[in-house]
Structure formats: C-alpha cells, structure tokens
Amino acid sequence: xxxxxxxxxxxxxxxxxxxxxxxxxxxxxxxxxxxxxxxxxxxxxxxxxxxxxxxxxxxxxxxxxxxxxxxxxxxxxxxxxxxxxxxxxxxxxxxxxxxxxxxxxxxxxxxxxxxxxxxxxxxxxxxxxxxxxxxxxxxxxxxxxxxxxxxxxxxxxxxxxxxxxxxxxxxxxxxxxxxxxxxxxxxxxxxxxxxxxxxxxxxxxxxxxxxxxxxxxxxxxxxxxxxxxxxxxxxxxxxxxxxxxxxxxxxxxxxxxxxxxxxxxxxxxxxxxxxxxxxxxxxxxxxxxxxxxxxxxxxxxxxxxxxxxxxxxxxxxxxxxxxxxxx
Amino acid sequence: xxxxxxxxxxxxxxxxxxxxxxxxxxxxxxxxxxxxxxxxxxxxxxxxxxxxxxxxxxxxxxxxxxxxxxxxxxxxxxxxxxxxxxxxxxxxxxxxxxxxxxxxxxxxxxxxxxxxxxxxxxxxxxxxxxxxxxxxxxxxxxxxxxxxxxxxxxxxxxxxxxxxxxxxxxxxxxxxxxxxxxxxxxxxxxxxxxxxxxxxxxxxxxxxxxxxxxxxxxxxxxxxxxxxxxxxxxxxxxxxxxxxxxxxxxxxxxxxxxxxxxxxxxxxxxxxxxxxxxxxxxxxxxxxxxxxxxxxxxxxxxxxxxxxxxxxxxxxxxxxxxxxxxxxxxxxxxxxxxxxxxxxxxxxxxxxxxxxxxxxxxxxxxxxxxxxxxxxxxxxxxxxxxxxxxxxxxxxxxxxxxxxxxxxxxxxxxxxxxxxxxxxxxxxxxxxxxxxxxxxxxxxxxxxxxxxxxxxxxxxxxxxxxxxxxxxxxxxxxxxxxxxxxxxxxxxxxxxxxxxxxxxxxxx
Numbered sequence: 001x002x003x004x005x006x007x008x009x010x011x012x013x014x015x016x017x018x019x020x021x022x023x024x025x026x027x028x029x030x031x032x033x034x035x036x037x038x039x040x041x042x043x044x045x046x047x048x049x050x051x052x053x054x055x056x057x058x059x060x061x062x063x064x065x066x067x068x069x070x071x072x073x074x075x076x077x078x079x080x081x082x083x084x085x086x087x088x089x090x091x092x093x094x095x096x097x098x099x100x101x102x103x104x105x106x107x108x109x110x111x112x113x114x115x116x117x118x119x120x121x122x123x124x125x126x127x128x129x130x131x132x133x134x135x136x137x138x139x140x141x142x143x144x145x146x147x148x149x150x151x152x153x154x155x156x157x158x159x160x161x162x163x164x165x166x167x168x169x170x171x172x173x174x175x176x177x178x179x180x181x182x183x184x185x186x187x188x189x190x191x192x193x194x195x196x197x198x199x200x201x202x203x204x205x206x207x208x209x210x211x212x213x214x215x216x217x218x219x220x221x222x223x224x225x226x227x228x229x230x231x232x233x234x235x236x237x238x239x240x241x242x243x244x245x246x247x248x249x250x251x252x253x254x255x256x257x258x259x260x261x262x263x264x265x266x267x268x269x270x271x272x273x274x275x276x277x278x279x280x281x282x283x284x285x286x287x288x289x290x291x292x293x294x295x296x297x298x299x300x301x302x303x304x305x306x307x308x309x310x311x312x313x314x315x316x317x318x319x320x321x322x323x324x325x326x327x
Numbered sequence: 328x329x330x331x332x333x334x335x336x337x338x339x340x341x342x343x344x345x346x347x348x349x350x351x352x353x354x355x356x357x358x359x360x361x362x363x364x365x366x367x368x369x370x371x372x373x374x375x376x377x378x379x380x381x382x383x384x385x386x387x388x389x390x391x392x393x394x395x396x397x398x399x400x401x402x403x404x405x406x407x408x409x410x411x412x413x414x415x416x417x418x419x420x421x422x423x424x425x426x427x428x429x430x431x432x433x434x435x436x437x438x439x440x441x442x443x444x445x446x447x448x449x450x451x452x453x454x455x456x457x458x459x460x461x462x463x464x465x466x467x468x469x470x471x472x473x474x475x476x477x478x479x480x481x482x483x484x485x486x487x488x489x490x491x492x493x494x495x496x497x498x499x500x501x502x503x504x505x506x507x508x509x510x511x512x513x514x515x516x517x518x519x520x521x522x523x524x525x526x527x528x529x530x531x532x533x534x535x536x537x538x539x540x541x542x543x544x545x546x547x548x549x550x551x552x553x554x555x556x557x558x559x560x561x562x563x564x565x566x567x568x569x570x571x572x573x574x575x576x577x578x579x580x581x582x583x584x585x586x587x588x589x590x591x592x593x594x595x596x597x598x599x600x601x602x603x604x605x606x607x608x609x610x611x612x613x614x615x616x617x618x619x620x621x622x623x624x625x626x627x628x629x630x631x632x633x634x635x636x637x638x639x640x641x642x643x644x645x646x647x648x649x650x651x652x653x654x655x656x657x658x659x660x661x662x663x664x665x666x667x668x669x670x671x672x673x674x675x676x677x678x679x680x681x682x683x684x685x686x687x688x689x690x691x692x693x694x695x696x697x698x699x700x701x702x703x704x705x706x707x708x709x710x711x712x713x714x715x716x717x718x719x720x721x722x723x724x725x726x727x728x729x730x731x732x733x734x735x736x737x738x739x740x741x742x743x744x745x746x747x748x749x750x751x752x753x754x755x756x757x758x759x760x761x762x763x764x765x766x767x768x769x770x771x772x773x774x775x776x777x778x779x780x781x782x783x784x785x786x787x788x789x790x791x792x793x794x795x796x797x798x799x800x801x802x803x804x805x806x807x808x809x810x811x812x813x814x815x816x817x818x819x820x821x822x823x824x825x826x827x828x829x830x831x832x833x834x835x
Contacts, residue, residue: 007457011416185432190415194423197414204374204410205475206395206424266414 014260015272021258022279029282032289039164045285046166047158047234051227053172053277055248056255057180058223060273061216063256066196066265067116067123069217071131072224073249075108077240078138079228084147084238087229094150101229102222108134109221113214131245138240145239147232154233168230172274175226180270183219192216196265254301255280258308280304341366341538343380346516348483353505353515355525355546358535359558359611359781359814364518367535368485371516372404373397398424401482405472405489413461418442420460421475445478446471450500466494473501477508484508485516490524502528520611522551522820534558555814567758567786568765571603578602579638581773582656582742584623587632592618594798596632600742600773605764607788607808608777610817615797616777617661620744623775624649624658636742650681650738657681657735659728661746667731670720674712675701677719677730682737704733709759725756732763743767745776749783761787781813795819 009016029045030037055072062069079101087097108130115126159167183189191212194202202209227248232238253263259276261268283304284297292300341363348354358364369375371382373391381388384400391397397404411420418438419426427437442456451470460468469489476484486505490498505528509515519525525532529546534557542557549557582600587593593615600606608616622630625643634641636654643649649656660667668677678701679686686697701715708729712722719730728748735743745764749757764787768774778784784791791808793801793816801816 004457007416007455007459010462011457011459182432185435187426187428187433190419190423190426190433193415193419194412197412201410201412202423204394204406205412205420206393206398262414266412 012269012272014262014267015269015275018259018272018275018279022275022282025279025282025286029286029289034289039160039166042164043158043160043166043168045281046168049278049281050166050168050172051230051234052248052251052255052281053274054175054223054227054230055252056259056273056277057175057270058220058227059249059252059256060259060261060268060270061183061192061220061223062112062123063253063261063263064192064196064265064268065123065213065216066199066263067213067217068253068263069112069127069220070124070249071108071112071127071134072220072252073245073247074131074134074138075105075221075224076228076231076248077242077245078108078134078141079105079225080231080235081138081141081147081238081240083229083232084149085141087149087153087232089150091150091152094153097150098153098229102225105225105228106218106222109218109224110214112221113217116217117210117213131249135240135242135245142238142240145237145241147238149232149236151236154236157230157233171230175223176271176274179219179223183215184269188212188215193266197267251280252277254305257305341370341377344535344538344540346533346540347543348514348516349531350482350514351509351512352530353509353517353528355529355532356516356518356535357520357525357532357554357558359817362535362558363538364535365487366538368404368487368516368518371397371402371483371485372406373402395424398479398481401480402485403476403479403481403483404485404487405476406487411460411468411472411475414459416457416459417446417454417463417471418456420471421445421456421478423475424479441478442474445474448477448504449474450504451497466497469493470497470501473504477504481513483514483516485518487518488520489517490519490521498524520818522554522818551815551818551820555811555818555820558814559810568762570789571765571769579635581637582623582775583635583638585633585635587619587622587630587634589618589622589627589630592797593622593630594796596797596799598792598799600775602741602771602773603768604790605768605774605776605788607784607791608775608794609781609784609791609803609813610794610800612779614794614817616794617746618797619794620658620746620775620777623744624656650740655739655741656744657738657740657742658744659732659735659746659748661750667734668719668727671718673716674705674710674719674722674730675715678704678715678734678737681734685738700737704737707736708733708763725752728752728760729756732760736767741772743772743774745774745778747777747779749778749780757783781810784808784813785810793817 033041035041055076058072059069082104083097083101086100087094112127112130115121115130116123119126157167157171161167161170188208188211191202191207191209192215194205194207195209195212199209255277256268256273257263257276258279259268259272259274261273280301283301287294287297287300344363344367346356346367356364356367366375370377373394373396376390376392382390389400391400391402412423415423421442422438426433427441428434429437439456446452446454446456449470451467451474454463454467454471460471463471470493473489490501493501505515505517517525517528525546531543532546533543534541534554536558580599581602584596584598587596596619608619610616618627621627623634623643625645625648634643641654643654643656646658648654649658675697679692679697682700683692686693686700705712705715710722710726710729710733712726719727722730732748749760761783764774764776776788785808788808789805791803791813792799793803793813795817800819803812803816
C-alpha cells in the first residue's frame with residue numbers, strides 16, 4: 001500500500017529524530033576535531049557512548065511499561081565490582097564469570113519486577129530502595145577500588161576490529177540484534193507496550209500484564225549488568241562508586257527522553273534511546289572541541305534536555321478539555 | 328450450536344437478575360441509568376465476579392476469573408472505547424490477545440492479513456491497519472473495537488452502547504454486520520438507549536430496573552410507552568423539601584448562556600438560570616451534561632457562544648476566574664475522590680481551599696478566621712467527623728461529599744453547578760442534601776443540578792432541561808416534571824403520549 005511509509009514514519013518519528021540529531025551533532029564534532037576523525041578518536045568516543053547507550057536500553061525497557069528504574073546505575077556498579085572479581089583466570093573461568101555477572105544483573109532486575117508487580121509499590125520508590133541495596137552489595141564486594149579483568153576480553157570489547165571499526169559498536173549492534181529486536185517482535189514485547197500505553201485496556205484485552213512487566217524489568221537488569229561488564233573492560237578495575245551509579249541512572253533517563261521514548265510509557269524504542277545516549281555524549285564532546293570550559297558542560301546538556309522535553313509536550317497545546325492535562 | 332442460557336442472582340448492583348440469550352438472535356437489554364445493565368455485562372465478560380448466582384453456557388455452569396477467560400469461552404464484549412491501546416497500531420490492537428507467531432516472534436505479515444480481514448468483516452476497510460489508534464477519531468476507534476472483537480471469533484458478542492460514538496454511515500454498516508453475524512449463528516447482546524435501533528435490530532428484549540430483570544418479551548410486542556412504564560419503578564421514595572414559589576422578577580438572569588458549543592459534544596446550547604431557582608439537567612448518562620458543566624466552569628478550551636452573568640457578558644477561562652466574586656460560580660464535581668478532595672489532607676484544609684483568598688491577609692492564612700468559618704460550615708452541613716483535623720479520606724462517602732459542597736459554600740457561591748452529587752451516598756445524607764439545595768436557592772443562589780437519578784430531578788427541581796446528543800431537547804416545568812416524561816424525553820422518543828404532562832420544546 002502506498003500509505004505504509006507515512007504510518008511507519010509516524011510510529012518511528014521519535015527514533016528518527018534522535019538519529020538525525022545525533023548524526024548532525026557527530027558530523028560537526030568530527031569535522032572540528034583537531035585530529036580529524038581517525039580510528040582512535042572514534043574508538044574513544046564509541047566506548048564512552050556505548051556504555052551510556054546500554055544503560056539507556058536498560059532504562060527504556062522499564063520506561064516502556066510506564067515505570068522508571070532508578071536502580072539501573074547501581075546494578076551497573078554492582079556488576080562492575082563483581083566482574084572485577086570473577087571475570088579473570090583461564091578462558092573457562094572467565095566465561096563462567098561473565099555468566100555470573102549477567103545472571104546477577106538479571107536477578108537484580110527480576111527482584112525489582114517482583115516487588116513492583118506483587119508488592120504493588122511504585123517503581124520509583126521500589127528502585128530507589130533496591131538501588132541502595134545493590135550499591136550496598138557492591139560496597140561489600142569492593143571496599144576500595146581495584147581488582148582486575150581478563151585482558152583478552154577487555155581488549156576485544158574496547159579495541160578496534162579490522163578497518164578501525166570500534167569493537168564496542170559491534171557489541172552494541174549485537175545487543176540490539178540479540179536482545180532488543182526479538183523482544184520488540186515477540187508477543188511479550190508487544191504486551192510491554194500495551195501495559196505502558198494503557199494498563200486498563202491491556203487488562204481488558206487479556207494481555208499478560210504481570211509477565212510483560214517481569215520480562216521488562218529482568219531484561220533491564222540483564223542489560224545493566226552488560227554495561228557493568230563493559231565498564232570493567234574499559235577501566236580494568238572495579239569501583240563501588242555511588243556517584244557513578246547515580247550519574248548513569250540520571251543520564252539514562254535523559255537519553256531515553258532525547259531518544260523519543262515517552263516517559264508515560266507505551267511508545268518509543270530502545271534504538272531511539274541509544275541515539276539519545278550517543279547524542280548526550282556528543283554534546284559534551286562538542287563543547288570540548290570548541291574549547292568551551294568543561295564547567296559549562298552540565299549547563300549545556302541541561303538546556304538541550306529541556307528543549308527536547310518541550311518538543312515532546314507541544315501536543316499539550318492542542319488539548320481541549322483542561323482536565324485531560326492532569327489526567 | 329446449542330441454545331445458550333445464563334442466570335445470575337443476588338449481586339449488589341444486580342439482584343436476582345436473569346437473562347436468557349439464544350444463539351442466532353439479537354437480544355436487546357434496556358434500562359435506565361444504574362439499572363444494573365453494566366454490572367450484568369461486566370460479569371459476563373469476566374471483569375467482575377458475581378457474589379451469588381450461576382452463569383450457564385451451553386447448559387454447563389461457567390465462571391470467568393478474567394476477561395481473558397471469558398474470551399477463551401467465546402464471550403467477547405465491546406465496551407465503549409475501553410480496550411484499545413492508544414500507542415499501538417490498529418493491526419497490533421486487533422491481534423493483541425493472540426498475535427500470529429512464527430518461530431516465537433510475531434508474524435507481522437500474517438497479523439496484517441488478519442487485521443485487514445477483521446476490518447473488512449466490520450465494514451471498515453478504509454481504516455489503515457498501520458495507523459496508530461490514538462490518531463483515529465472516536466467513531467473510527469469504535470469501528471476498530473468492533474473489528475477486534477470479530478477477530479476473536481466470538482460465539483457471544485456483547486455490544487455496550489457500541490453505536491453511541493459512531494457516525495451515521497458507520498451505524499448503517501454495523502447494522503448490516505450485526506445482522507450477518509446473527510445469520511451466522513452468533514448470540515448477540517445489544518445494549519442501547521436508542522429505541523429506534525432496538526426496533527430495527529432486536530429479536531428479544533429484556534428490561535432491567537433497580538438491578539432486577541423485570542420483563543423479557545419479543546421485540547414489537549410492546550409499545551414504547553409500555554417499555555417506559557417497565558423502566559420506572561423505585562423501591563424508595565426520598566422525602567423532598569417543598570418547592571418555594573419564586574417571585575417573578577424582571578431582573579436579568581443570574582446566568583445566561585447563548586449558543587454554547589464545544590467540539591461535537593455540545594451543540595448550540597442556550598439556557599437561563601435565575602436566582603432562587605433549582606434547574607435540573609436530565610437525560611441519559613453521557614449526553615453532554617458533564618461537558619456542559621465543565622464548559623460553564625471554564626475547564627473546556629475552545630468553546631463557542633456567549634455567557635452573561637447578571638446581564639453582563641463574561642469570559643470564564645478557568646475555575647480561578649469562575650470563583651471570582653463578581654461571578655461566584657462553584658462546581659461540585661462528579662468524582663469527589665480525584666476532582667473534589669485532597670483525600671490525605673485534613674477536613675479543615677479541604678474546606679478552606681477555595682475560600683483561602685477571603686481568609687488570608689497579604690498571603691498569610693488567618694488561622695482563627697479559618698477555624699471559625701470551617702466550624703460554621705461543619706455545623707451547617709452536619710458533617711459527621713471526629714474533628715476537622717482528620718484526613719478527608721477517613722470520612723464516609725456521604726460526608727466526603729458534604730465536605731466537597733462545604734468547600735464551595737465557604738465562598739458563598741452565587742451560581743452552584745452540581746454534577747451528580749448524590750451518586751453513591753446513603754439515603755439519609757441525600758435528603759439532607761436536597762434540603763440544603765433548597766435552602767441555598769431560597770437564600771438567592773442559582774443552582775444547576777445534573778443528576779442521573781430521575782427521582783431527584785422530579786423531587787428537587789423547578790425546571791428540568793433534558794439533554795440528548797449534546798443538545799437540550801426538552802424543557803420540563805413544574806408539574807410536567809414526571810419520571811415518565813423524563814424517561815421519554817431522555818430516550819428522545821418524542822412527546823406524543825409519552826407522559827401525562829405536556830412536554831414542551833425547549834424554549835430558549
């Protein structure tokens with residue numbers, strides 16, 4: 001049908017906007033970088049961006065259910081501390097360690113999900129509490145920064161492939177292909193969108209609400225632990241840093257918003273959030289390229305965020321019944 | 328397919344109700360507001376569980392813990408706009424309960440085919456399967472809702488006011504679809520307030536009144552008049568205060584509305600409201616009464632027409648403007664829990680909210696004045712509370728409603744709009760409320776009073792404006808306000824012989 005394109009555009013508008021904005025920003029960045037866009041510049045930028053992008057993917061899953069996950073950064077920190085302890089030794093031990101880290105992340109997410117579903121607590125309160133618990137566990141594992149990680153794995157994930165392609169980008173694409181795309185196209189993924197868009201309608205339509213939420217939270221925890229693992233590979237160590245956890249949590253929410261995912265749930269895509277994350281990182285880099293003092297970075301990032309959120313609320317101007325504004 | 332029968336008994340909103348529905352028939356369910364129709368279908372659809380009674384499907388007792396279970400048994404209900412997910416596409420919505428899958432993933436091509444087929448069956452081929460539901464008009468959404476129900480291959484299809492939002496063209500299509508489904512052997516349960524629809528479609532009818540099924544009959548065997556008779560019938564008769572004869576004055580009306588309109592929900596509404604008058608808003612639920620009150624109170628954006636207070640034109644752009652002294656308008660909202668009260672806050676804080684302007688100097692609340700005023704109102708309304716420091720949420724429904732009303736009385740409103748204020752409160756409190764309305768009117772307020780309870784309108788009002796489809800269709804005055812006349816004009820079946828009193832066309 002001829003109209004298909006326009007409907008597709010309508011549905012993916014947020015994601016496409018984030019993509020276009022990122023490409024524009026990155027082009028300016030690369031064009032003005034003193035060293036030009038060589039493989040090293042690209043790899044450094046990619047490693048920073050991918051780390052936030054994975055956390056933003058994790059955040060997206062929960063936001064789609066119209067929840068919010070404030071523990072996502074802490075799960076990453078916990079995974080980081082755990083990985084710096086167990087992802088070492090022989091290849092077999094390393095592989096087992098990776099599995100252990102991922103399982104821990106999935107478990108953290110599952111706990112969040114179970115509390116939200118069966119405890120009927122608000123996601124925001126639940127994840128503040130569990131986030132503190134996960135951070136406590138991270139502190140218990142690593143009182144002082146340190147540890148090590150298998151260097152073959154670390155170099156493979158953070159280095160360059162043939163032709164100078166950053167390996168981290170391949171990791172990100174792989175995560176999208178293995179985790180996000182199947183989720184988006186599965187019945188349970190559809191249910192997640194339905195729950196976030198209108199829980200009442202989803203219930204009336206016989207959608208498995210609990211299973212959808214559980215899947216979203218668990219996958220979110222899993223992705224957060226992938227981010228933790230990647231962080232370990234970048235820093236070669238583990239650190240129970242509360243500042244790191246909180247920063248990534250907040251930035252992931254920013255990335256999700258920039259990526260066109262609705263904080264009310266039910267619309268948007270993890271791919272949009274990825275570009276949102278990359279865009280957020282590029283803003284910081286842009287200031288660096290143009291020799292702006294680093295002091296201005298948070299202010300500038302904040303301005304961009306406010307602008308993005310305002311774009312999203314333009315539709316409110318069209319509302320005819322003012323009660324709907326508060327509904 | 329065997330004959331299908333269902334029986335229920337003794338549900339609170341529904342007592343000893345019975346309904347027998349046969350395959351290959353269209354069964355209409357009638358009744359006035361709150362007669363138990365909605366409860367009945369919610370039980371059938373697995374949304375609420377019955378307290379007592381049995382439901383039989385093909386002679387076997389069944390019970391549905393969830394809508395999904397009812398669907399699995401072949402019972403599909405089309406609610407008004409409740410079950411579509413706004414952020415998903417039409418095709419996603421149609422396939423939502425059981426999307427076609429290949430290798431565990433949703434097969435979009437098969438889903439697209441399924442959606443196109445269902446839309447065609449519902450006569451809505453012109454809706455694009457990839458359109459997002461939130462971008463569709465109300466009428467189109469309703470068509471998607473019907474297509475979605477059909478895609479589930481139901482054996483029993485329940486339509487609850489399914490045509491209320493449809494355009495005339497869509498209604499014609501739906502009639503044809505329903506008749507075809509009947510020929511295919513489905514059992515259809517059709518709930519509608521539109522008598523001509525029932526005459527056109529139904530094979531059998533069952534009338535509900537006060538939660539009971541009072542009569543079942545073959546369509547055509549009773550006249551409209553007899554049906555209205557069946558729908559009347561009350562268990563209690565509340566005691567109403569006597570009406571006060573109002574001196575006719577030539578003062579400008581307190582509130583005058585001319586040609587008020589808002590989207591397609593309110594059409595060309597003109598009315599006058601005089602000081603000392605209690606004017607009722609009648610009609611079936613959802614004919615625009617709520618919107619009219621909100622429009623007057625300035626909540627709706629983009630209204631057309633003119634409003635004048637005491638003969639002076641005003642533009643009320645929001646509740647903050649409406650409550651200004653020279654206008655003095657107050658609205659008692661329908662949903663007291665969300666729009667009327669801050670439940671966790673104390674009774675005193677709730678009462679003084681609207682009047683804080685009068686109780687404070689330079690922005691500082693005068694606590695003594697506040698306490699005195701609040702205590703006065705609590706005594707006046709006889710709010711039963713253990714003290715004004717209690718959270719409002721701790722009071723009973725009736726007393727909460729008194730607080731909502733008291734909150735606006737503190738600012739001595741000149742125009743009082745009430746949106747079904749007695750819903751869900753006990754008879755005793757209701758009577759106190761009626762008394763209060765009359766006293767307020769006698770002291771010079773103008774009152775516009777929407778109620779879904781016809782008894783109340785008959786007992787309380789000096790005049791009643793009956794709304795249908797967003798317009799005022801009839802005005803009943805004085806002794807002409809009878810339950811029979813109200814129901815007849817609410818159903819918009821014309822004045823001829825519908826009541827003892829003459830029913831006049833709205834004059835203004």
